[in-house]
Amino acid sequence: MAREVNWERNHDPVGIWNGRGKAALVARGHSPTDRRWDGESLDKSLGAFMMIAVQNALDDAGITIDDVDGIIGSAGGQGNGQPLSDVWGPRPYFDAPYDSEDGLTHVTGQWLRQQMGFKNLRYINNHGDPVWNLIGQASQAIADGRAEVVVVTYPNGNLPGRYHQDPSNQARGPAVWPNTWGWGLSGQGFTFNQYCQKYGTNHDRMAPFVVQERKNGLLWEHSYYAQHEPGEFTEEDYLNGRMIARDLSIFDCDRPVLAAAAYVMVSADRAKDMKQKPVYILDHTESQFSPRSLVQTIDDTEEWTDIQAQRSYNGSGLKPEDIDIFAPYDGFAVFTQYYIEAFGWRGVKRGEAHDFYAGDISLKGPNPLNSGGGNMGTGRMRTVFITDPLEQLQGRAGDRQVTTKAEVAVTHGVLPITAGTVVMSTSPD
Amino acid sequence: MARPIVPVPDPATQPFWDACNEGKLIVQYCSVCDRRQFPPEAACRDCGFNFHLTWQETSGRAKIVGYSITYDSRLVQWHPLQPFLNVIVALEEDPVINFHTNLIDDFGTNLSEEPDIPIGATCEVQFVEAEPGRMIPEWKLVK
Ligand SMILES: [Zn+2]
Numbered sequence: 001m002a003r004e005v006n007w008e009r010n011h012d013p014v015g016i017w018n019g020r021g022k023a024a025l026v027a028r029g030h031s032p033t034d035r036r037w038d039g040e041s042l043d044k045s046l047g048a049f050m051m052i053a054v055q056n057a058l059d060d061a062g063i064t065i066d067d068v069d070g071i072i073g074s075a076g077g078q079g080n081g082q083p084l085s086d087v088w089g090p091r092p093y094f095d096a097p098y099d100s101e102d103g104l105t106h107v108t109g110q111w112l113r114q115q116m117g118f119k120n121l122r123y124i125n126n127h128g129d130p131v132w133n134l135i136g137q138a139s140q141a142i143a144d145g146r147a148e149v150v151v152v153t154y155p156n157g158n159l160p161g162r163y164h165q166d167p168s169n170q171a172r173g174p175a176v177w178p179n180t181w182g183w184g185l186s187g188q189g190f191t192f193n194q195y196c197q198k199y200g201t202n203h204d205r206m207a208p209f210v211v212q213e214r215k216n217g218l219l220w221e222h223s224y225y226a227q228h229e230p231g232e233f234t235e236e237d238y239l240n241g242r243m244i245a246r247d248l249s250i251f252d253c254d255r256p257v258l259a260a261a262a263y264v265m266v267s268a269d270r271a272k273d274m275k276q277k278p279v280y281i282l283d284h285t286e287s288q289f290s291p292r293s294l295v296q297t298i299d300d301t302e303e304w305t306d307i308q309a310q311r312s313y314n315g316s317g318l319k320p321e322d323i324d325i326f327a328p329y330d331g332f333a334v335f336t337q338y339y340i341e342a343f344g345w346r347g348v349k350r351g352e353a354h355d356f357y358a359g360d361i362s363l364k365g366p367n368p369l370n371s372g373g374g375n376m377g378t379g380r381m382r383t384v385f386i387t388d389p390l391e392q393l394q395g396r397a398g399d400r401q402v403t404t405k406a407e408v409a410v411t412h413g414v415l416p417i418t419a420g421t422v423v424m425s426t427s428p429d
Numbered sequence: 430m431a432r433p434i435v436p437v438p439d440p441a442t443q444p445f446w447d448a449c450n451e452g453k454l455i456v457q458y459c460s461v462c463d464r465r466q467f468p469p470e471a472a473c474r475d476c477g478f479n480f481h482l483t484w485q486e487t488s489g490r491a492k493i494v495g496y497s498i499t500y501d502s503r504l505v506q507w508h509p510l511q512p513f514l515n516v517i518v519a520l521e522e523d524p525v526i527n528f529h530t531n532l533i534d535d536f537g538t539n540l541s542e543e544p545d546i547p548i549g550a551t552c553e554v555q556f557v558e559a560e561p562g563r564m565i566p567e568w569k570l571v572k
Contacts, residue, residue, distance in 0.1 A: 181529035186497035
């Protein structure tokens with residue numbers, strides 16, 4: 001099986017995608033959502049959860065394992081290039097198939113093939129990107145004819161202990177710069193503070209956005225909060241959040257959870273045979289930048305996100321007013337405004353996002369921002385950014401179904417410095 | 430003050446750290462792109478090669494761009510100093526180039542309340558010992 005690299009659409013001008021309308025997202029499947037893996041319950045490992053999600057996605061599409069000829073996934077569970085095993089491993093292992101990290105903190109396509117009995121795979125790629133890029137890559141593979149029925153897998157793990165704590169008293173490689181001066185999440189707060197200075201706003205004005213996201217998330221059955229903490233979250237709760245760094249509270253940081261999701265993507269030809277209404281991919285674009293110097297500034301951030309938005313509009317041929325459903329990433333909540341302003345959704349310009357938050361962004365209003373609730377409303381699994389737009393366009397979002405038109409969706413993430421954008425539509429044209 | 434975390438040089442950064450030990454703040458300079466580069470890398474980010482990449486001494490003067498305060502770091506060694514100050518300064522002769530500092534001489538650590546950081550104020554580099562034989566750049570306000 002050929003190992004594919006450099007499939008991204010990231011050279012300007014990207015132009016209208018030659019695969020436009022040739023691939024469709026048709027079904028989704030989710031595992032249960034837990035806070036952490038306990039390190040011993042094998043039926044709740046990331047591998048076990050991934051198998052549940054894959055089976056649910058196949059059932060949702062009305063197909064079997066034998067129909068599938070491709071698996072594209074994030075093996076790593078975190079999706080940011082740092083395997084969970086580097087954070088929590090090594091550990092004692094179990095009997096096969098749990099005799100390595102694969103199945104516990106990673107889930108490769110090869111492991112799934114072995115465990116679930118896929119027989120007809122001709123394409124496997126454990127590229128390890130965030131979920132937007134995986135949907136983009138699967139769309140490209142289908143449009144190019146390398147696979148016809150693809151399962152996209154996205155496991156996200158969380159184990160015991162505090163997240164990402166680094167005990168070292170030495171810093172090496174790129175870590176010498178931040179770590180020597182104790183820089184970390186302070187970076188998110190710093191850029192946000194520059195934004196506030198530039199446009200005369202402040203951190204408290206984030207409250208309506210984060211509160212609305214939690215409301216939306218509570219209406220999604222797979223949300224961590226819906227399953228485990230269904231109580232109301234108020235503006236007062238937000239404003240009293242413990243500060244992690246200046247201008248960055250605990251409620252701006254997504255809560256790490258353990259969950260897996262899978263998607264069925266097919267060629268436009270096969271889409272007609274599926275149980276669910278197809279949602280066509282009109283475009284995918286990707287981008288990766290580096291700061292002009294050591295620390296990412298508001299100037300870097302606005303320049304990068306402008307390029308991301310322009311690239312997506314150039315690739316899809318759409319305009320801001322064509323976007324019905326918009327799902328900009330929020331994990332950290334303090335950078336969602338960069339995306340809204342860059343894409344100009346609902347006419348929002350640079351510096352206006354907090355005014356927009358103060359208006360009506362409710363589900364049943366005219367501007368249902370992140371109708372799935374984002375990570376803030378669901379936990380750090382990211383998959384609501386695919387599942388919610390899919391369900392909105394299929395008209396099966398249930399209590400979350402927006403009352404505005406829902407024919408075209410744009411979902412965008414992960415960071416300003418590296419992102420993927422996917423444009424979906426109920427029509428292939 | 431001993432630093433919580435000390436940097437370990439690698440081939441790309443060794444000249445920078447060696448210069449710090451001699452009391453000089455240097456950055457890379459690509460003569461064909463006419464741009465300074467920091468942090469140091471094996472090649473120029475713009476042209477992609479190291480053909481025209483040299484080291485250039487700076488004035489060591491910089492202006493405060495902004496700051497943050499860390500209350501709960503992922504870096505365990507920094508925990509005893511929380512909350513501590515993180516300031517970003519930009520090189521006076523080339524404001525694109527920025528550096529970290531904790532401005533410890535002026536504001537100390539263990540901030541009990543938010544300090545009044547003068548954005549735009551000029552600082553000058555000083556070199557402090559992170560561990561014996563390893564100097565790192567820090568900044569202090571020009572009074
Ligand atoms: Zn150059």
